[in-house]
């Protein structure tokens with residue numbers, strides 16, 4: 333994390349440039365709910381695409397899935413969420429603020445110093461009613477994790493994909509938790525997106541696969557430009573482990589609020605499949621036709637937050653530097669994550685420049701996500717592109733009309749090169765593939 337970055341600066345940049353807005357802002361906002369704006373939606377999608385590409389598209393041993401958010405209520409009994417997915421909650425008897433008992437340093441209200449109630453367990457699942465009658469029979473929950481949809485589809489996927497173990501099933505989707513203490517921008521919200529993969533393996537090979545996935549997941553962040561000094565792996569102590577887990581390691585990031593969890597990689601053993609076999613009465617064991625063995629697979633789960641990863645990538649990319657006596661704010665995002673890859677900027681809004689600039693934009697947009705901008709001064713437009721992390725700006729000036737050449741400006745070095753329009757697509761492709769950034773990026777071959 334750069335010294336300069338604070339949560340306030342990130343929130344302000346996100347609002348100013350259209351990354352993230354407060355939900356229902358014109359009504360005063362809804363606590364801890366956020367909307368991704370035009371730039372943010374592209375950025376967030378790039379984060380998810382990069383994850384999907386690395387976890388599913390580039391592998392033979394992982395397939396994808398997209399389950400419904402509402403599931404049969406028994407799923408959450410089997411998974412243990414009805415019984416134990418809760419935080420200990422205390423309430424201040426004076427100001428009625430609620431706090432997580434396990435996060436308090438003193439037995440007094442942190443806000444007013446008042447006396448606290450005894451802790452009681454507060455279930456974090458959102459409940460709603462399915463159908464017209466609000467009776468108990470129709471109660472359903474919004475899923476608090478995407479993982480359970482994967483477990484209950486294990487047999488469907490194995491049968492239809494004709495794959496053998498080890499096999500991973502990946503899913504990206506919304507999850508909901510009625511968090512007691514949401515906050516810190518998009519770090520902890522009540523509605524968020526998860527990127528989860530359940531990797532089913534033969535018992536006995538689980539420890540090796542656990543290590544493998546912990547390494548892979550760390551590498552994913554650094555391959556997308558996250559600075560290693562801001563990342564660390566934290567192994568859970570035995571007494572910290574969830575009751576079903578044999579081992580767990582968190583990828584932690586040095587957020588402006590300090591070191592915090594970005595992703596958890598857990599060895600969930602055969603807990604989930606065993607529970608779902610028991611509650612559904614369906615045998616979810618796996619028969620290996622090559623060894624003639626039947627067993628209940630163990631599961632290694634890398635579970636990441638899409639919003640939390642996006643926030644970490646933003647914090648990591650946020651830079652303030654002095655250029656010619658003025659402060660330049662720039663998001664040094666990896667090109668694969670940048671919402672706009674190339675901005676096309678005629679030097680001024682001039683009817684002689686527009687046709688050529690439009691033509692250049694039309695040519696580029698087949699290969700890259702571009703943005704055409706001819707409003708305001710060129711200096712202001714560069715500042716906007718710097719703040720949304722656009723790796724390259726292409727400028728068309730009056731000379732371009734004569735010599736058919738344009739200028740490319742590199743976001744990070746601020747170096748400029750002039751080149752013929754016909755070389756533009758190829759040059760930008762090589763530069764975006766890593767030349768200018770010195771990384772062997774996932775971007776190569778990915779969607780523009």
Ligand code: ATP
Nearest residue numbers: 511519520521522524593594595596635636637640
């Ligand atoms: P925490 O300890 O921060 O509450 P957790 O250990 O409960 O997280 P998991 O259940 O392991 O989280 O969820 C996996 C990932 O989902 C987390 O690493 C995080 O990136 C993301 N995540 C979980 N809860 C939230 C939330 N309320 N808001 C945003 N992202 C979340």
